[in-house]
Amino acid sequence: MSEKIYVGVDVGGTTVKLGICNSDGTLLQTYEGPTEVSKGPDAILHNIAQYVKLIVEESSYEWSQVAGVGIGIAGFLDIPNGIIKNSPNLNLNNIDLKGFLEKELNTIIKVNNDANVAALGEAWAGAGRGIANCVMYTLGTGVGGGIIIDGKIVEGFQSVAGELGHMAIVPDLEAIQCGCGKMGCLETVSSATGIIRMAKEAVARGDRTSLIEVDHIMAKDVLDAAKAGDEVATRIVNRAAYYLGRSMSMMSVILNPEYYIIGGGVAKAGDFLFDQINEVFEKYTQEASKEGVKIVPAVLGNNAGVVGAAGLILRG
Amino acid sequence: MSEKIYVGVDVGGTTVKLGICNSDGTLLQTYEGPTEVSKGPDAILHNIAQYVKLIVEESSYEWSQVAGVGIGIAGFLDIPNGIIKNSPNLNLNNIDLKGFLEKELNTIIKVNNDANVAALGEAWAGAGRGIANCVMYTLGTGVGGGIIIDGKIVEGFQSVAGELGHMAIVPDLEAIQCGCGKMGCLETVSSATGIIRMAKEAVARGDRTSLIEVDHIMAKDVLDAAKAGDEVATRIVNRAAYYLGRSMSMMSVILNPEYYIIGGGVAKAGDFLFDQINEVFEKYTQEASKEGVKIVPAVLGNNAGVVGAAGLILRG
Numbered sequence: 001m002s003e004k005i006y007v008g009v010d011v012g013g014t015t016v017k018l019g020i021c022n023s024d025g026t027l028l029q030t031y032e033g034p035t036e037v038s039k040g041p042d043a044i045l046h047n048i049a050q051y052v053k054l055i056v057e058e059s060s061y062e063w064s065q066v067a068g069v070g071i072g073i074a075g076f077l078d079i080p081n082g083i084i085k086n087s088p089n090l091n092l093n094n095i096d097l098k099g100f101l102e103k104e105l106n107t108i109i110k111v112n113n114d115a116n117v118a119a120l121g122e123a124w125a126g127a128g129r130g131i132a133n134c135v136m137y138t139l140g141t142g143v144g145g146g147i148i149i150d151g152k153i154v155e156g157f158q159s160v161a162g163e164l165g166h167m168a169i170v171p172d173l174e175a176i177q178c179g180c181g182k183m184g185c186l187e188t189v190s191s192a193t194g195i196i197r198m199a200k201e202a203v204a205r206g207d208r209t210s211l212i213e214v215d216h217i218m219a220k221d222v223l224d225a226a227k228a229g230d231e232v233a234t235r236i237v238n239r240a241a242y243y244l245g246r247s248m249s250m251m252s253v254i255l256n257p258e259y260y261i262i263g264g265g266v267a268k269a270g271d272f273l274f275d276q277i278n279e280v281f282e283k284y285t286q287e288a289s290k291e292g293v294k295i296v297p298a299v300l301g302n303n304a305g306v307v308g309a310a311g312l313i314l315r316g
Numbered sequence: 317m318s319e320k321i322y323v324g325v326d327v328g329g330t331t332v333k334l335g336i337c338n339s340d341g342t343l344l345q346t347y348e349g350p351t352e353v354s355k356g357p358d359a360i361l362h363n364i365a366q367y368v369k370l371i372v373e374e375s376s377y378e379w380s381q382v383a384g385v386g387i388g389i390a391g392f393l394d395i396p397n398g399i400i401k402n403s404p405n406l407n408l409n410n411i412d413l414k415g416f417l418e419k420e421l422n423t424i425i426k427v428n429n430d431a432n433v434a435a436l437g438e439a440w441a442g443a444g445r446g447i448a449n450c451v452m453y454t455l456g457t458g459v460g461g462g463i464i465i466d467g468k469i470v471e472g473f474q475s476v477a478g479e480l481g482h483m484a485i486v487p488d489l490e491a492i493q494c495g496c497g498k499m500g501c502l503e504t505v506s507s508a509t510g511i512i513r514m515a516k517e518a519v520a521r522g523d524r525t526s527l528i529e530v531d532h533i534m535a536k537d538v539l540d541a542a543k544a545g546d547e548v549a550t551r552i553v554n555r556a557a558y559y560l561g562r563s564m565s566m567m568s569v570i571l572n573p574e575y576y577i578i579g580g581g582v583a584k585a586g587d588f589l590f591d592q593i594n595e596v597f598e599k600y601t602q603e604a605s606k607e608g609v610k611i612v613p614a615v616l617g618n619n620a621g622v623v624g625a626a627g628l629i630l631r632g
Contacts, residue, residue: 253484256474292474
């Protein structure tokens with residue numbers, strides 16, 4: 001058995017998820033263990049290395065088949081050198097993750113940020129399989145992004161490309177401040193957090209909406225209310241979709257990707273959200289830039305991270 | 317003499333410009349001849365092939381040293397296949413330029429659009445020499461763009477990436493319709509045409525400006541008046557600079573390039589324009605995305621086209 005395998009690691013604040021993929025990006029085996037952030041940097045690094053050894057050991061594959069280990073992690077990175085400059089979630093600063101794991105595992109190590117890695121997972125083996133140029137939006141607490149050109153992640157000069165949630169897409173007059181400090185970022189309106197904020201504002205204003213009966217409004221409540229015909233909720237979801245569509249129009253004249261892939265919790269709203277986004281994209285995008293372009297839902301769900309991390313070895 | 321040489325061809329509506337470059341992008345020899353658009357497609361294609369043969373023949377290099385011929389041309393292209401889908405300037409439709417020249421010249425042929433090629437020229441051997449990730453804006457009649465990532469042109473799914481002049485950056489309330497049919501494109505405010513339009517509107521409104529004495533207002537008149545302290549002209553130039561700066565902020569969260577290179581006639585305004593752009597870019601761009609980023613003037617002038625076209629062979 002000489003088939004090469006690719007190990008992907010998705011390092012989260014609570015759990016480290018791992019997967020073994022073949023060269024097609026098919027997930028052959030998974031594993032997960034606690035990150036143990038409270039025990040500090042050494043413990044986290046040790047855990048990652050241990051889990052990689054364990055997933056391979058527990059599989060039917062030999063260590064000699066491992067072509068490399070890819071890691072996806074949230075935070076500011078120096079991607080080419082695999083250094084974590086600052087990961088607030090994990091309380092890691094200036095950690096040479098690539099260097100540590102190369103020594104510990106004696107194989108090729110690639111490190112990239114979680115949003116880029118999810119985009120690569122979808123582009124390699126998910127909704128964008130076979131598509132060279134994709135842009136992914138992950139609509140969660142924030143709006144994450146990842147750009148794939150000619151099959152590879154666009155990293156940027158300082159490893160901060162693909163921060164699509166921080167496109168200043170909301171006009172100044174309507175803009176509110178983002179967590180990043182700047183005004184009018186996409187994630188102020190199109191993230192779960194943005195949707196919840198707009199819903200709470202509507203309730204506080206006394207707008208006639210069924211959301212007034214919800215104790216702790218979640219994005220799903222707003223999406224469900226909109227689907228059920230609540231006008232206020234519909235307006236909120238349409239606003240989230242509008243700025244996503246506008247940002248894709250902008251992206252299409254810049255990069256002219258073939259697919260936009262939308263993942264994350266908010267994307268579960270399905271056609272209701274996608275139809276709106278499509279309508280806005282159609283309206284605002286130049287003919288030449290939108291010809292043949294598709295806006296599609298992500299398909300890998302929580303596996304996008306481990307699959308994409310594994311993909312870093314072939315596509316990093 | 318076995319040094320490889322790279323021939324670049326910049327096909328314009330009036331003139332075909334040619335250059336021979338070495339592998340550093342140094343321009344060793346130039347040539348130019350009439351395009352002869354009025355004689356039709358066959359004549360244009362024949363001329364291009366003839367001029368390539370002539371520039372090599374008239375040089376101290378042998379045809380055997382030619383590593384390839386790159387062509388920059390305005391219009392809608394199928395870049396990978398080197399097909400001109402539609403070039404209104406040259407009245408060319410569905411022309412297999414690459415196929416024709418391969419047969420005629422028996423060497424590697426690469427075709428790309430003029431704005432992309434100018435960006436590659438500057439990135440390869442001009443203001444961005446040694447810089448892997450650059451975005452170029454050419455401020456002329458329109459606003460042209462080209463994006464270089466990891467040293468290569470971003471072409472896009474339908475060969476229409478880098479259309480930076482059509483970023484819908486002007487908010488709807490202030491937006492006017494662009495020649496492309498969409499509203500609020502960057503080139504409605506930051507091109508020479510946009511600057512002239514705003515100046516004419518100011519004069520028509522009766523604004524107090526020295527421009528009222530100019531018969532046929534050109535962009536240079538507005539830039540000169542602004543430099544001389546004319547308030548109305550200053551406001552116009554600042555507006556052009558403002559949206560350029562905002563578009564670069566947007567670009568920085570998307571692609572995080574290291575250099576923005578600005579060329580074209582309007583860029584000749586120099587520090588007056590660049591200072592304004594820098595101020596806006598500073599204000600609106602996130603720390604991480606702007607760290608170490610430079611906004612620089614193009615240096616190759618009209619040679620960017622031939623140099624970049626030659627560069628297609630190494631970087632295309």
